[in-house]
Amino acid sequence: MIETDIVIIGGGSGGFGAAIRAARADPNARILLLDSMAQLGGTSTVGGVNVWQAGISGPGVHYELYARLAPNAIGIGKIVHLYSKEEPYGFSRIDPNSSYESTLRTAGLAKLDVRRVHFEPDAMAAAMHAMLREAGVEIRYRTRFTDVSVQGRRLVSITVEPLDGGAPYTVRSKLFIDCSGGCHLARAAECSMAFGEEPHDLYGEPSAPDSASPIVNGISQVFRVKPAAEAGVDELPAAACAPEIQDWLATHTPAAHITEYPNGDLCVNVLPTMEGAEFHSMPYPEAQAIAQARMHAHWRRMQTDYGFDRYRFKSMFPLVGIRESHRLVGRYVLREQDVRAGLLCQPQRQEIIALADHALDTHGERTVRGGKLKHLEQPYGIPYNCLLPAEYDNLIAGSRGASFSHIAASSCRLSRTMMALGEAAGEASALALRDGTNYADVDVDAIRERIGIPAFEEKALSVWGIQA
C-alpha cells in the first residue's frame, strides 16, 4: 500500500493539467498520477488526435507546451481543402505565417480563417512528462485503476494493477482527481452518471430529442501516413478485405480530417469510423479490430479516389479515439442553454473556470432536433460545479466525462478545454489540501484568480467585441 495527498487517474489532457497545477501550487504535496498507457497525453497522443482544434480554453499551460515544442515539433495549421460531397475530406497544412494566438478562436470565424495547432504526439507526451517530473509529480505508467473503497462521503483508497506484471496494490489518498476520460473512478464509486442523449424534458434543451437514447458521438481510429516518391497504393490487410468491411465501405462515406505533421507526414482522422453506440455495445478489442480494418479499407479509397496515392500507410494509433462515453451527473450539468447563452448571459457566470467556443458538434448518428447544430457566435464558460459529484467531498473530475449534457459535451470536449478543466481541478486540490476543506467549500474566486480567468475573460470579450 502507498499513501499520497492527491492521486490523479489518467494522464490525458485533463490529467496533465491537473497534475501540473497542483504540483506547482503546492510543491510539498505528494502527487501520484496513474495511467494505463505508456505515455502521457491520452487521446491527444496515444489516440493520435494531434490537433488542438481552434478555440478558446483558458490562459493556461497550453502556452508553455507550445513554447516547448516550437518550432520543430509543432505548427499552426491552415485549411487548404474544404470538405465537399465529391471529395469528402478536409485538409489542414502547416502555415509558417500564422501565429499561435490566431488558434485561440473559432466562434464567428469563416472556415478558411480558422487556425489550429498540429503537433508530434511523441514530442508532446515527452514535454508533458518532463514538465511533470520537473514539478515533482510521481508518474506510474501502465498502471490501471480497477477498484475504489469509500467511507460515507469520502473516497479512502483505490486498487491499481500494474499491467506489466506485479501484484495489484492499494493507494490511499486525501484527494482524488478523476481524469480517466469516461470518469471510471466516479462510476466505480457509484456516482450518478449519464450515457447517451438526454430527453428534452430533463433539462429543456431546445435541440434534445423527445426520448433518451444510447447515441453518443462517433469514434475514430486515427492513423498516420508518410509521403512516397512514387504513386501507388498500400496492400490491403486480409481483415480489410472481409465482406462485412467492404460492405461498410460500400454503404458509407465518412469524412476524413487530414492534418499535416511538422515533418510532412499526414494524420488521418476519419469520422466516424464507427457509431459511438455500436462501439460501446461490444468489447473494446473486438470494436478496435473492426475499426482498424475499416480504416485500412477507407485509406485504400483515399489513395485510389481522392488522390492520396503519393502517401503510404505508416502506423495505426494504439488507443481508439473515443469522443464520448459515460459522463458524470454532477452538482451542475452544463447544457445547451448555457452554451448558447454565452459568457455574459449564462447562469453561474461567476463560477466559470474554463472557456470554450467550439461548435455544438455531435458527429455521426443523432436524433437531436432541428438541422445541424451550428457554430457559436461567442464563447461560454464551464462552471466549477460541473467538476463536482454530489455524492463525495474529496473527489473531483477533470476530463471529458465531467458533468455535461450530451449536447454540451459535443462542444466543450476539445483538448485545450479539457486541459483547462484539469488545471482548475489541480488548483482546487492544492487549496483543499492547504485548508483541509472539501472540494465544494473551496473558494472558486481563488481558483479563478490563480488561473487568471477574470483577466482572460476580459480579453476574450474584447477579441469578440462583446460589451459587458
Ligand SMILES: Cc1cc2nc3c(=O)[nH]c(=O)nc-3n(C[C@H](O)[C@H](O)[C@H](O)COP(=O)(O)OP(=O)(O)OC[C@H]3O[C@@H](n4cnc5c(N)ncnc54)[C@H](O)[C@@H]3O)c2cc1C
Ligand atoms: C477522434 C477524435 C478527434 C478529436 N479531434 C479533436 C481535435 O481536432 N481537436 C481537439 O482539441 N480535440 C479533439 N478531440 C477531443 C479531444 O481530443 C478529447 O476530448 C480530449 O483529448 C480528452 O482529454 P481527456 O483528458 O478528457 O481524456 P483522455 O485524453 O482520453 O485521457 C484519459 C486518460 O485516462 C487513462 N485511463 C482511462 N482509464 C484508466 C484506468 N482505469 N486506469 C488508469 N488510466 C486510465 C487513459 O489511458 C487516458 O490516458 C477529438 C477526440 C477524438 C476521439
